[in-house]
Amino acid sequence: MRQFYLGVTLALLLNTVPCIYQAIKGPTIQDTLVSINILNTKTVAIMLLLSAFFGQELYLDVSFVFAFLYLVVVYGISRYMEGTGGGLDKLDQ
Amino acid sequence: MISLINDILVVAFASVGVVFFLGGTIGLLRCPDAYSRLHPATKCDTMGACSVALALSLDAGWDIAVFKLILVILILLLTSAPSGHSVGRSAFLAGIPPAGRPTKA
Numbered sequence: 001m002r003q004f005y006l007g008v009t010l011a012l013l014l015n016t017v018p019c020i021y022q023a024i025k026g027p028t029i030q031d032t033l034v035s036i037n038i039l040n041t042k043t044v045a046i047m048l049l050l051s052a053f054f055g056q057e058l059y060l061d062v063s064f065v066f067a068f069l070y071l072v073v074v075y076g077i078s079r080y081m082e083g084t085g086g087g088l089d090k091l092d093q
Numbered sequence: 094m095i096s097l098i099n100d101i102l103v104v105a106f107a108s109v110g111v112v113f114f115l116g117g118t119i120g121l122l123r124c125p126d127a128y129s130r131l132h133p134a135t136k137c138d139t140m141g142a143c144s145v146a147l148a149l150s151l152d153a154g155w156d157i158a159v160f161k162l163i164l165v166i167l168i169l170l171l172t173s174a175p176s177g178h179s180v181g182r183s184a185f186l187a188g189i190p191p192a193g194r195p196t197k198a
Contacts, residue, residue, distance in 0.1 A: 001152065004104065008145070011111050015118045022121050030127035030184040034134045037176065038117055041137050041169070045110065045145045048165065051158075052149050060161045067168045074176040078183035 005053045012042050012049070029081050033074060040070040099151060106148035113141040125192035127184045131177050138173030 016039060023035035044063045051059035113136060120133025143166050150162040 001100065001103070004107070008107050008111055012114060015114050018118050018122050026127075028127055028184070028187075028189055030180055030187070030189065031130060033180050033183075034127060034130045035121060037134045037180070038121060038137050041142050041173075042114065044165065044169070045114070045142045048142075048146055048149050048162065052152065057158055057161070060158060060165070063165055064161070064168070067165060067172065071172040071176055075179050078176075078179040082183045082186040 002053055005049050009046055009049045009053065012046050016042055029077070033077060033081075037070070037074060040066060040073075044070075103148045103152045106144045106151065110141045110144035110148065113137060113144065117141060127189065128181060128191055131181055135173050135177040138169055138177075142169050 019035050019039050019042070023032045023039070026032045026035060044066050047059050047063035047066065051057060051063070117133040117137035120136075121130055124130045124133065146162045146166050146169075150159045150166075153159050153162065
């Protein structure tokens, strides 16, 4: 079962590469926010899998912190970006 | 026998989670604008990470880890919908036009 967890972790790590590409490419800030949303969810899942792989319960608390910080980051940046253009000048090109 | 059924359930839930994460990544690459990208992103939260956590809680046995994993599932279910709504609201209030319609000149 431990090898299976390692395989799932590697599959999720391969999935992060297109998300980083989209976060860099995304024309508006909201696209970057959505990409970071998926990246943070993947970080939570990878931390859970690594805690089962290494048999350490400390990583579960790390995934807690990631799950809470993700809400704070997304709320903060999206509320800040409401008034500004949000990268509309890049969208017209 | 019971442990075999448990292992099959663990592999099934974790595989469902990986499939949903893969679908979320493909949808993120293929959707045209931020509004439609929110759809695969929140699917990743609810089905992908929660399935992985459910599989790990089935494998953990009676332990304090099960409580923590169920707490992670509850946190993800409670926070994914408000954050997705907040991103969509900020995109709408910032005036980003939806794809497929003529943009304001």
